[in-house]
Amino acid sequence: MAQRREVMEDGAELRFDHGAPYFTVSNDEVARVVSGWEARGLVAEWKAMFACFDRETGKFTDFEKEETTKKYVGVPGMNSICKSLCLEDGVVAKFGVTIGRMDWVQDKSSWSLASLDGGDLGHFDYVVATDKNIASPRFSGLTGRPPPLDWSLLPQLSVMIQDIPIRPCFALMLAFSEPLTKVPVQGFSFNNSDYLSWAFCDSSKPGRARVPLNSQSWVLHSTAEYASKVINNIGPRKPSADALAKVAEELLKEFQATGLNIPQPIFMKAHRWGSAFPATATSGDDKCVWDKSMKLAICGDFCTSPSVEGAVLSGMRGASKILGCLNFPSGL
């Protein structure tokens, strides 16, 4: 649910949904929440036509039928929902702070949280944690520090949260001075490509400004196999600008090899999503990991399904558990 702002050399600002490009809803509980967002103008339907592109034959196939599932996008960007949640009454949002340590303080029956650099962030009665790597050695690979949660505190949950398998992805943000006229759809998956899995015309979504005028922006997703190979070579830490530039060149080359008349872009940048998609769901029917005695809910797509809908459902389940302890009706 991310949006990236980039400024070009001439000062023009570009925006890309470089994470989830859209989401769908099938669960009734989530559908009710999403209709509320739609009524408030936070999300809108993206009436996009999707297909599949076969890299070997150079042809589009499997054009989607019009009556298929509604695709929703945040307006004006995918981050609109999270932005709005931060503005709800009683919410205090802090940005740019990574939780580096969570300690259970038995005599206060609360959690003490510290930032990555050890700064004290205070005590909290309940914690909702959304990090797939909260108790995983992967956190150490990324930061050089132990993971925030010592899983031995919660031995009964450790199997679920200690090492959630993930599939990585690189996203390539591209802007072209003119629309790609040989592409007849707004989104397509790739068949028979070792590099690319999806392409989305970002500027065709509702509520997006076209800057510069007549330009078109696209976001491409790499295959998980390509991303794993690159990450194995460059290591788990944040990639250098040079490493990202090389990924951008390779993915663009593959896009241009489609024969779809892809010109040189006026802007391009790659982004690494090291833990993009959980490869399994950890918590079965509960849809969140909950420890009542330690007042800890661990929620996220990794508890349910690798999607926005899965994350929303998991968050709703975590909220219900906490509201239940506080004797509030859940209302969710």
Ligand SMILES: Cc1cc2nc3c(=O)[nH]c(=O)nc-3n(C[C@H](O)[C@H](O)[C@H](O)COP(=O)(O)OP(=O)(O)OC[C@H]3O[C@@H](n4cnc5c(N)ncnc54)[C@H](O)[C@@H]3O)c2cc1C
């Ligand atoms: C490239 C890509 C394409 C996708 N495509 C789709 C799609 O087409 N449709 C769809 O439905 N979904 C898609 N998804 C998946 C969707 O984005 C996720 O399922 C959803 O965002 C998961 O939400 P979440 O809250 O579980 O986790 P996240 O969105 O990862 O949110 C977790 C939050 O916790 C914060 N956090 C983590 N660790 C810490 C810490 N230690 N301290 C402080 N904060 C921390 C993170 O910064 C982040 O803000 C895509 C994802 C990616 C990356």
